[in-house]
Structures are given as structure tokens and as C-alpha cells.
Amino acid sequence: RRILLTGGNGFVGSHILAQLLDRGFSVCCAVRTQAKGDKILIDFATQKSQIDIAIVPDIVEPEAYDATFRNSSFDTVFHTASPFTYVSGGEANTAESNNLQFLEPAIKGTLNLLRAVKDHAPTVKRVIWTGSCASVADYECLVSDPPRVYNEIDWNPITWNEAVNGEQSKAYRASKKFAELEAWSFMKNEKPHFDLVTLCPPATFGPLRHSIPSIRDLNESNARLWKACFDSSKDAPVPYIPVHTYVDVRDLAMTQIQAMLVPEAGNQRFLVAARQFSFQEVCDILQARFPLEQGERTPLGKPGTSSLPPGAYSIDNAKVRVILGVEFRAFEETIVDVARCLLEIERVE
Numbered sequence: 001r002r003i004l005l006t007g008g009n010g011f012v013g014s015h016i017l018a019q020l021l022d023r024g025f026s027v028c029c030a031v032r033t034q035a036k037g038d039k040i041l042i043d044f045a046t047q048k049s050q051i052d053i054a055i056v057p058d059i060v061e062p063e064a065y066d067a068t069f070r071n072s073s074f075d076t077v078f079h080t081a082s083p084f085t086y087v088s089g090g091e092a093n094t095a096e097s098n099n100l101q102f103l104e105p106a107i108k109g110t111l112n113l114l115r116a117v118k119d120h121a122p123t124v125k126r127v128i129w130t131g132s133c134a135s136v137a138d139y140e141c142l143v144s145d146p147p148r149v150y151n152e153i154d155w156n157p158i159t160w161n162e163a164v165n166g167e168q169s170k171a172y173r174a175s176k177k178f179a180e181l182e183a184w185s186f187m188k189n190e191k192p193h194f195d196l197v198t199l200c201p202p203a204t205f206g207p208l209r210h211s212i213p214s215i216r217d218l219n220e221s222n223a224r225l226w227k228a229c230f231d232s233s234k235d236a237p238v239p240y241i242p243v244h245t246y247v248d249v250r251d252l253a254m255t256q257i258q259a260m261l262v263p264e265a266g267n268q269r270f271l272v273a274a275r276q277f278s279f280q281e282v283c284d285i286l287q288a289r290f291p292l293e294q295g296e297r298t299p300l301g302k303p304g305t306s307s308l309p310p311g312a313y314s315i316d317n318a319k320v321r322v323i324l325g326v327e328f329r330a331f332e333e334t335i336v337d338v339a340r341c342l343l344e345i346e347r348v349e
């Protein structure tokens with residue numbers, strides 16, 4: 001089996017790559033520059049004979065992926081490449097051009113890929129697309145009575161106008177929603193020879209599989225965890241962040257592999273969430289398990305309670321468990337493994 005993976009140098013993509021390589025698959029990683037490809041080969045040095053690199057400089061260009069598909073034949077395509085880095089101080093940013101930096105690569109990157117597979121890759125049977133619960137939950141109504149429980153039929157009601165003119169986080173969420181909607185429309189209108197699976201994870205945490213020079217280079221989701229729970233002070237409040245559910249990156253990667261292997265997954269959307277959590281829970285684990293390193297730096301808050309407001313939304317994960325057979329690891333394991341990884345990065349930087 002030959003696989004094309006986009007975003008293989010990122011947080012989520014590198015875990016998908018790791019699990020594919022461990023199972024013996026050959027993977028072609030499409031990245032923006034040769035330097036990013038070379039870094040993958042270094043991070044996966046012992047398995048580099050299973051890896052090819054394809055350079056796709058700009059996924060917004062209409063023919064971005066054509067040469068990649070013309071030059072090789074693949075069975076499965078995983079698309080994870082999509083912007084998910086907020087520029088600091090950018091929450092107040094309303095500049096349309098900046099928001100389009102989220103929206104265009106997400107949407108055009110997806111459509112250019114699907115078009116290229118349709119036109120140039122007759123051997124591809126399935127495209128597995130990484131979405132987000134950002135395209136599912138209504139962020140204007142995160143807390144309600146009774147609390148919302150989202151499932152696969154739900155869509156974030158955010159409009160294009162709100163995305164273009166709002167904060168970066170809105171542009172990001174809308175980029176995931178509109179890209180996914182476009183992908184499903186493509187399937188309906190173009191009736192290509194392959195099927196599509198979309199996987200929508202919430203906040204994704206876990207140890208890194210790719211190398212980074214410094215904690216400052218952390219991916220967005222782990223960076224938020226670091227700021228809220230690791231790099232604070234024991235007297236600081238546990239922050240409220242509008243993130244109520246999580247998945248471990250290794251479980252998300254395993255779900256991606258299942259999405260490739262399980263025939264019934266074809267043309268289905270899955271929410272890939274382990275369960276609800278609160279940042280107080282993270283702080284409790286860090287205080288208990290890393291007292292020397294984190295005792296003074298992790299907010300104490302109110303141990304043993306939830307820092308989520310009553311009525312906080314959650315996610316129903318029955319579909320992914322039943323159809324893809326996914327089991328999620330314990331939250332404590334995720335947080336302990338993240339802590340070991342991040343504290344080591346901080347130590348050597």
C-alpha cells in the first residue's frame with residue numbers, strides 16, 4: 001500500500017506518519033520545502049527508507065498537487081496540512097487579509113487536493129481528511145441548560161462574514177468548517193472514483209513525535225496547555241479556555257489508520273473526542289505527579305473540582321468507537337506523557 005500524507009512535519013501529521021511506518025507502510029510526505037522534508041527524514045532516521053518527500057510549495061495554487069499524483073500511484077491520501085497557528089496578539093486582529101491566511105489554504109488546499117486525486121490518481125481509493133470539532137460546536141453557545149451534546153450531524157453556525165471580520169480563532173474555526181463543507185460538496189457534485197472520510201478531533205494533546213528547537217515552537221494546542229497549566233504560578237487562577245473536550249494525539253493517529261482500514265468508514269464523518277475535561281484536572285495531575293518541577297508553576301485552583309462552568313457542552317463519541325473500534329487512553333496518561341515531553345524540551349533548549 002502506498003500512502004500520501006500532507007502535513008507530516010506537523011504535530012498531528014508526524015504521529016500519523018509514525019504509526020503508518022511502524023505498521024510497515026511506505027509514505028510520501030508532501031511538504032512546502034526541501035528543508036521540511038529533510039527534517040522529517042532526520043526525525044524518522046531509522047525508518048527513512050520507507051519515506052519519500054514531495055515538495056508542494058503552495059497548496060493554494062490550483063495545480064499544486066498535480067505533479068505529485070502524476071509521478072506516483074497511491075492507494076490512500078491523508079490530508080492534515082492546514083493553518084493552525086495564531087499570531088500572538090492577533091486576537092484583536094480584524095484584517096481580512098490575515099484571516100484569509102487561514103481560510104484560503106484550508107479551503108483551496110482541500111479542493112486542489114481532491115481535484116488532483118480525481119484527475120490524476122485513478123488508484124486512490126480513499127481520502128482521509130483531518131477536520132476539527134471547530135466545525136461542529138457553536139462557540140456562541142458553549143454553555144447551556146440543558147448542556148449540548150454534539151454528534152456528527154452538527155455544524156458550527158459561524159458565517160463567512162464573521163470569519164473574515166472576526167478574531168483569528170473565528171477564522172480558524174470557519175476555515176475547518178468551510179473546507180469540510182466544500183469537501184463534501186465536491187464528493188456530491190463530482191462523484192469521484194474514491195471515497196472520503198472526515199475526522200473531527202477537539203483539542204488534541206500529547207507528546208511530540210517531531211522535534212522542535214524550543215517550547216516557543218510548540219503547536220497551538222499544546223502551547224495553550226503549556227501556557228495555562230505549566231508556565232503559570234501556583235497562586236494564579238485556573239484559566240477558563242473555551243475548550244471542553246480533548247483527544248490524545250496517539251489515539252487520533254490510530255483513528256486515522258482505522259479510517260483507512262475499515263471499509264464501512266467510507267463517506268462518513270466522525271467526531272474523535274475522548275471525553276470532557278477541565279484545565280483544573282490537568283493542574284491536579286501536574287501537581288500530584290510533577291511536584292518538584294510544577295509545584296510552584298501550576299495553578300492550584302480548587303483541587304478535585306471541575307473548572308468548567310455548569311452546562312458546558314460535550315461530545316458523543318459513540319460512532320467512532322462502534323464503527324472504527326477506537327478505545328481512548330486515560331487522561332492522566334496523556335497529561336503525564338505531555339509533561340515528560342515538554343519538560344524535557346524545556347530542559348535542553
Ligand code: NDP
Nearest residue numbers: 007010011012080081082083105132201202203204219221
Ligand atoms: P501543526 O501546526 O503542528 O501542523 C500544521 C501542518 O499544516 C504543518 O505540516 C504545516 O506545514 C501545514 N500547514 C499549515 N499551513 C499551511 C499552508 N498555508 N500551506 C501548506 N501547509 C500548511 O498543527 P496540528 O498538527 O495540530 O494540525 C494538523 C491538523 O489537525 C490541522 O488540519 C488542524 O486543523 C487539525 N486539528 C488540530 C487540532 C489540535 O488541537 N492540534 C484539533 C483539531 C484539528 P508547515 O510546517 O509548512 O507550516
